[in-house]
Amino acid sequence: MTHVLLLGGTTEARALAAVLAAGHRALRVTSSLAGRVAEPRLPAGEVRIGGFGGPEGLAAWLRAERVAAVVDATHPFAAAMSRNAAEAAAATGVPLLALRRPGWAPVPGDRWHRVPSLSSAARLLPSLGRRILLTSGRQGIGAFAHLDGLHFTARSVDPPEPPLPASLDVLLDRGPFTLDGERAVLREHRIDVLVTKDSGGAATAPKLTAARELGLPVVVVDRPPAPPGVPVAETVEAALTWLAGR
Template sequence: MAEHATTRDAATTHRTTPHLLILGGTTEARALAAALAGSPLRVTSSLAGRVAEPRLPAGEVRIGGFGGPAGLAAWLRAEAVDAVVDATHPFAAVMSGNAALAARATGVPLLALRRPGWAPAAGDRWHPVASLEAAAAALPALGRRVFLTTGRQGIGAFAHLDGLHFLARSVDPPEPPMPAALEVLLDRGPFTLDGERALLREHRIDVVVTKDSGGAATAPKLTAARELGLPVVVVERPPLPSGVPVAESVPAALEWLGARGTGLR
């Protein structure tokens, strides 16, 4: 009987404790989960599972997809979720869209937590483009030795470019299709300015390709490119779903949660 009572008590606690779902394994997602450790909330962080050894946040963690917006909506109902914070990567447009549809279907409040994008500084030679395909089209006129920092899943967009040499940096090894002349550097930020300067010089890089991920962890490559006078092809962020409020910092997200009556006030 004692075992059954314990199970009932745990289930009741989960039903009565406000439940927050954090989507994403970004720096901001982990910082938010850490800030809420020990709070009155039950916090579940959901990771996509695309990185072999992700940095795990504090609190409960689930790994893997939900099965589209309908699957996410069903999970929100089954787990009695009171609020969702979409802290996925700024380029995780599909997941952000699914979150918006699921929140709309269930009436669960949704916040997008997004670090600000990068802004060009004096001396930058940026070439903004709308997609990875547009970045690939721009490269032949800009250089022959390319530092590709768009993540392993974006490398296929450059596979058709012959005559260019690519240095691609990613956390996990990429999968085909890939450019014929490709060197892969497995590494994870944060990166230092001295390290980025040395890397660009050592590999004789003459053009950099990056997504506008924002944040400090990978920004030193932009400073190093500016110092060396290198062009940088910057893939612009996809738009967020309409009607979703945005917080640009963890404190702003905490303020939003408190205003929702989640027990943080």
């Protein structure tokens, strides 16, 4: 059987796993999840949870499991895993594709402030408002821990760990989110600034519309580029076409 490794637990990764597992009996499909979410949504096919031990460990796994192709469908901000995948693929000669949904684009009425990092977002916030909705993931909340005089409402799937801002409410929730729900969050918590990573996709996009309706500034953290030399597909269909060519 031809063995395909899918990296990541994104919506696109699960959709790709479902198509491959259902329609290609000659394929062995393994999805690898980082294990950072306590109760992840499991994709079709085989699933492994946890790291590989850096690029060397991943390269050894690719050889041992006779992997024919790798699709890096990790979160657009999982830069370390993407680098490891690129190095392991180069070391083993296994073809590698990055599956990245397109980022968001502003529309008329948006008040976006693009920044290159969470630390840049933290430096900008005091000039924009006092009540902040953080939707940038629990692992990034520490970048705002030093800010006094601001109140944060942080939304994440699992509880965040220290360091944390002194004034903080935590909303435990998982997308997809609705526009009415996002309107309610912004109003109930009296939010005047939204912070988000440019994750793209429809599941978490309603917050951008709700912020636009209320005229709120949005701090958007730009995503890192894919590793150099790695081809990129923006859709599951394009990834299937690439796999068919392998």
